[in-house]
Amino acid sequence: MEYHFAGCTLNDARLTLTRAGAQVAVEPKVFDLIHLLVRHAGDLVTRDRMTEEVWAGRIVSESAISACIAGARKAVGDDGKTQAVIRTVARRGLMLVVTVTVDEKEPEQGPSFNGWENTQRxxxxxxxxxxxxxxxxxxxxxxxxxxxxxxxxxxxxxxxxxxxxxxxxxxxxxxxxxxxxxxxxxxxxxxxxxxxxxxxxxxxxxxxxxxxxxxxxxxxxxxxxxxxxxxxxxxxxxxxxxxxxxxxxxxxxxxxxxxxxxxxxxxxxxxxxxxxxxxxxxxxxxxxxxxxxxxxxxxxxxxxxxxxxxxxxxxxxxxxxxxxxxxxxxxxxxxxxxxxxxxxxxxxxxxxxxxxxxxxxxxxxxxxxxxxxxxxxxxxxxxxxxxxxxxxx
Structure with a gap:
């Protein structure tokens, strides 16, 4: 699927994020956090939910979570002061506060080799x-x-x-x-x-x-x-x-x-x-x-x-x-x-x-x-x- 929001497009088949038409390089956990938020746009995503889905339930430090959130905001053109896209709900979690539209059409064929295939050649x-x-x-x-x-x-x-x-x-x-x-x-x-x-x-x-x-x-x-x-x-x-x-x-x-x-x-x-x-x-x-x-x-x-x-x-x-x-x-x-x-x-x-x-x-x-x-x-x-x-x- 492709998720369109705030001038960004997230493609969860190709694992890509673009902003204003240009591809944005994001670390895997940052991508996973943004993906989680766009799938639940307008809803509260708790810290426990983030830990479960982004870190597979592992014990993770507050500094690591904060760095991931900061990376997600930067990737979508937001920041901790403005919070125009990703809003912090004090002591509870995060919420994506922009409109998200979803395109469910089949993505175009990707490259012959890619890092997210289940097998390598x-x-x-x-x-x-x-x-x-x-x-x-x-x-x-x-x-x-x-x-x-x-x-x-x-x-x-x-x-x-x-x-x-x-x-x-x-x-x-x-x-x-x-x-x-x-x-x-x-x-x-x-x-x-x-x-x-x-x-x-x-x-x-x-x-x-x-x-x-x-x-x-x-x-x-x-x-x-x-x-x-x-x-x-x-x-x-x-x-x-x-x-x-x-x-x-x-x-x-x-x-x-x-x-x-x-x-x-x-x-x-x-x-x-x-x-x-x-x-x-x-x-x-x-x-x-x-x-x-x-x-x-x-x-x-x-x-x-x-x-x-x-x-x-x-x-x-x-x-x-x-x-x-x-x-x-x-x-x-x-x-x-x-x-x-x-x-x-x-x-x-x-x-x-x-x-x-x-x-x-x-x-x-x-x-x-x-x-x-x-x-x-x-x-x-x-x-x-x-x-x-x-x-x-």
């Missing part, structure tokens, strides 16, 4: 040495290529993990999102002779070629920053802009002169055996101590099944010894760096080194200890909003 590109690289496409618009942390991803599994799926959907509402599994993991060929970040950048270029995309924004998380920076520095004609979340310049071994035992490597070595999976959960929890735990467990299990222990230990050794410092001056595209203030895995100082080394880079700091935000965390909506807004401009 996995395709394959070939690396220069003939290995198969799995990739998937969702959404439409300016292209975005994503680098995930090395070797822990599986396109098929992550499709059903809420945190991963919500970010995929949020970006796919405004961009063509290209996701892939690094060679050696997931749905890609696991017979990999060499683990090299420059080669991984070349492999993403091969994926772009297979997808008929000349140039894309690049979104990278954690260890994915290493091939992402290689791609931006070595293939500047292929990278329109760069987002780095939880990144670093120097691996842990380069940050200190001491040769202390790497607890993450120890956890990987001990925890890849299914009977000892608690060690892996300890690894993931050290990166995201504020949770929530449900998605963290799913991500942990995905990592364990995505590749072999031998490959994961080899990539850990390369990450520990890596440095992208010489490449930073070669990155010329607009760059946004996001980092957790209390990140124990990669300290804020590493993000500051990235921002200082890349010309005109911007740094946004989130007040959390989670290395990467997860859905359900109070800062999740803010994280999604910052990413989608940077990609939209």
């Amino acid at each position: 996995i395709r394959y590109a070939s690396s220069i040495d003939g290995n198969r690289i799995a990739y998937a496409i969702t959404g439409s618009g300016p292209a975005v290529a994503r680098f995930t942390p090395n070797m822990i991803n599986d396109l098929e599994v992550e499709w059903n993990i809420p945190t991963k799926r919500r970010m995929t959907d949020a970006i796919s509402r405004q961009n063509l999102l290209i996701r892939s599994d690094t060679l050696g993991s997931g749905q890609s060929d696991r017979r990999v002779a060499e683990l090299d970040f420059a080669r991984q950048a070349d492999q993403m270029c091969a994926v772009l070629d297979a997808a008929n995309v000349d140039r894309a924004a690049v979104l990278s998380e954690s260890g994915g920053v290493l091939p992402a920076i290689n791609m931006a520095a070595r293939h500047p004609d292929r990278v329109a802009k760069l987002i780095i979340m939880g990144g670093y310049v120097d691996g842990p071994e380069r940050r200190t002169t001491s040769r202390a035992v790497d607890p993450i490597r120890t956890s990987i070595d001990a925890g890849w055996d299914k009977s000892q999976r608690g060690f892996l959960m300890g690894w993931m929890s050290s990166y995201c101590p504020e949770g929530p735990l449900d998605d963290l467990r799913a991500i942990t299990e995905m990592a364990r099944n995505a590749t072999s222990k031998e490959t994961m230990l080899a990539i850990r050794d390369r990450i520990n010894a890596a440095s992208v410092a010489p490449l930073l001056p070669k990155v010329q595209c607009p760059t946004l760096i996001l980092h957790a203030r209390h990140d124990a895995g990669h300290p804020l100082d590493e993000a500051q080194k990235l921002a200082a080394g890349i010309r005109n880079a911007e740094l946004a700091v989130f007040d959390t200890a989670n290395h990467l935000p997860l859905a359900g965390h109070p800062l999740w909506d803010q994280y999604v909003s910052v990413v989608t807004e940077f990609l939209a401009h």
Whole structure:
């Protein structure tokens, strides 16, 4: 259906919102809240009803609810002072106070790939040495290529993990999102002779070629920053802009002169055996101590099944010894760096080194200890909003 109100159109089949004819980028929970309000225009929607439908009944902080309401008002051209579209009913809830008309005609056929389908379609590109690289496409618009942390991803599994799926959907509402599994993991060929970040950048270029995309924004998380920076520095004609979340310049071994035992490597070595999976959960929890735990467990299990222990230990050794410092001056595209203030895995100082080394880079700091935000965390909506807004401009 299409709901028309206050110069806006909400299409609940395509999950799109337009205002004055222009598409508005909205985070999934903000979209869900607006959808709830337009379906009950003129009626009081209580806080309990919002929590039940938008947050699936989870316990959620007042700050998260307030941020979602503010996002909904902004998306429809309203604000907390005017409240001309969304009115607060003190201590009770919200009410949409404008006229809504509903168009129940069947929507036009959408794009072949979109982030809200129940199934995804996995395709394959070939690396220069003939290995198969799995990739998937969702959404439409300016292209975005994503680098995930090395070797822990599986396109098929992550499709059903809420945190991963919500970010995929949020970006796919405004961009063509290209996701892939690094060679050696997931749905890609696991017979990999060499683990090299420059080669991984070349492999993403091969994926772009297979997808008929000349140039894309690049979104990278954690260890994915290493091939992402290689791609931006070595293939500047292929990278329109760069987002780095939880990144670093120097691996842990380069940050200190001491040769202390790497607890993450120890956890990987001990925890890849299914009977000892608690060690892996300890690894993931050290990166995201504020949770929530449900998605963290799913991500942990995905990592364990995505590749072999031998490959994961080899990539850990390369990450520990890596440095992208010489490449930073070669990155010329607009760059946004996001980092957790209390990140124990990669300290804020590493993000500051990235921002200082890349010309005109911007740094946004989130007040959390989670290395990467997860859905359900109070800062999740803010994280999604910052990413989608940077990609939209």
